[in-house]
Amino acid sequence: MASSKVVNLLSIVLLCITIVQGRKTLNTSIEFSPSSLVNNDDGVCKSMIETQGYTCEEHKATTSDGFILSIQRLPAGRSGEKANKPPVLIHHGLFSDGVSWLLNSPNESLPFILADSGFDVWLVSGRGSKYSSHISLTPNDLGYWDWSWDELARNDLPASMQYVYDHTSQKIQYVGHSQGSLIAFVAFSQGKLLNITRSAALLSPIAHMRHITSVATKLAAELLLADDLRWLGIKFLPTSGPGSWFLNLICERLHLDRAILMSYFTGPNYCLNTSREQYYLEHEPQATSTKNLIHFSQMIRKGTIAKYDYGIFNWQHYGQLLPPDYDLSQIPNDLPLFLGIGKLDMLSDEEDVNDLLNFEFKNHDANKLVKVVLENYAHTDFTLGVKTKQDVYDPMVDFFNAQ
Ligand SMILES: *[C@@H]1O[C@H](CO)[C@@H](O)[C@H](O)[C@H]1NC(C)=O
Ligand SMILES: *[C@@H]1O[C@H](CO)[C@@H](O)[C@H](O)[C@H]1NC(C)=O
Ligand SMILES: *[C@@H]1O[C@H](CO)[C@@H](O)[C@H](O)[C@H]1NC(C)=O
Ligand SMILES: *[C@@H]1O[C@H](CO)[C@@H](O)[C@H](O)[C@H]1NC(C)=O
Numbered sequence: 001m002a003s004s005k006v007v008n009l010l011s012i013v014l015l016c017i018t019i020v021q022g023r024k025t026l027n028t029s030i031e032f033s034p035s036s037l038v039n040n041d042d043g044v045c046k047s048m049i050e051t052q053g054y055t056c057e058e059h060k061a062t063t064s065d066g067f068i069l070s071i072q073r074l075p076a077g078r079s080g081e082k083a084n085k086p087p088v089l090i091h092h093g094l095f096s097d098g099v100s101w102l103l104n105s106p107n108e109s110l111p112f113i114l115a116d117s118g119f120d121v122w123l124v125s126g127r128g129s130k131y132s133s134h135i136s137l138t139p140n141d142l143g144y145w146d147w148s149w150d151e152l153a154r155n156d157l158p159a160s161m162q163y164v165y166d167h168t169s170q171k172i173q174y175v176g177h178s179q180g181s182l183i184a185f186v187a188f189s190q191g192k193l194l195n196i197t198r199s200a201a202l203l204s205p206i207a208h209m210r211h212i213t214s215v216a217t218k219l220a221a222e223l224l225l226a227d228d229l230r231w232l233g234i235k236f237l238p239t240s241g242p243g244s245w246f247l248n249l250i251c252e253r254l255h256l257d258r259a260i261l262m263s264y265f266t267g268p269n270y271c272l273n274t275s276r277e278q279y280y281l282e283h284e285p286q287a288t289s290t291k292n293l294i295h296f297s298q299m300i301r302k303g304t305i306a307k308y309d310y311g312i313f314n315w316q317h318y319g320q321l322l323p324p325d326y327d328l329s330q331i332p333n334d335l336p337l338f339l340g341i342g343k344l345d346m347l348s349d350e351e352d353v354n355d356l357l358n359f360e361f362k363n364h365d366a367n368k369l370v371k372v373v374l375e376n377y378a379h380t381d382f383t384l385g386v387k388t389k390q391d392v393y394d395p396m397v398d399f400f401n402a403q
Helices: 002-022 044-052 110-116 149-168 179-189 215-225 241-254 258-266 274-283 290-302 311-318 350-360 388-401
Strands: 057-062 067-074 087-091 120-125 172-177 197-203 337-342 369-374
Touching: 044 057, 044 067, 057 149, 067 110, 067 149, 087 110, 087 149, 087 179, 110 120, 110 388, 120 149, 149 172, 149 179, 149 290, 172 179, 179 197, 197 388, 215 241, 215 258, 215 290, 241 258, 337 350, 337 388, 369 388
Parallel strands: 087 120, 087 172, 172 197, 197 337, 337 369
Antiparallel strands: 057 067, 067 120
């Protein structure tokens, strides 16, 4: 263990030198961080939605711990006809934001498709993304990054769901991708939000993470759990600074091709529009907290679905030795669920999803559980694919219409 730490440290130092020296010649997407160049105002309606001919309202919901979440509402379809169906709240995954759903043409992008199908669409950007902020903290404060998905489930999700309920007085249809599915599973399993939820569609569902096969993800998890990674800092952005060095380290170690680095984590995405790659990179990825990544690493290493593990400080946080588990079998059996599962998804691994279905959801009412299983799909196909409308979003609209 001790010697492997030394090796870790050495390779980090060597790597940093390599990166600094190689910077002039390396010009792959991962080095490029245009997110920081894009203006930081809340112009999502103006820049991304109204330009496509849709009506849009800017909203903000404040969490109980002071984060201000940016929310856009599409109250009508492109015809201008007002929504006559219930509200849908759409929640993005890790390293992402509400805008990640708007990067393809309206005919390909979920929020527009739902608005055109008559739903009242609400698009949220969680904490850590450049569209959210805090009532008193700034991104330079430790507290601004002192959270993991525990807080997203406990604070962000209730804040945005309650906000939409308060403005519509209607039960919500929820859409979550990846981390956006995990936080909903966790909240529902604790009996939260069920009285304002009509149904939920979870794409690339994340619950168990013990069967992850990606060597890149497993190495990242091991590195994140090593305690010599303080240089990584509290904020993690894959495209610049320590976050980028960290990914370079993984590339070097595993001899990965940097140009397709992301697919080593997500799986081989199959229906992305490669000619739009630069455009995607102007908006994504967004930052998350290093603590959040450590929490995911704990799930991967220990195979648990539990609160953040503070080690010797668990007593202080939870009054017990180990962090409390989340029990997803507590999700009510009659909650209508739609699961979008990709067989090539390396983050939402098929075996992990099967564990969820065979154990926690064993007694779920069969007619309340719709599964769409796609042979060719990996993680990002569910948000940015050019065929996702026919493969996933159309069946999702049918599912919502049936609730
Ligand atoms: C480096 O990458 C950026 C962003 O993709 C691009 O605009 C620029 O032209 C590239 N520079 C070179 C020298 O290839
Ligand atoms: C988008 O869909 C609408 C309605 O189905 C259709 O009329 C239009 O031609 C499509 N636009 C594109 C660019 O495919
Ligand atoms: C939903 O339940 C919570 C308590 O779990 C309660 O505070 C809230 O008022 C309820 N909301 C509605 C709309 O019934
Ligand atoms: C892919 O993106 C290009 C460039 O934006 C666009 O012209 C083309 O229509 C897109 N293809 C599909 C299938 O959406």
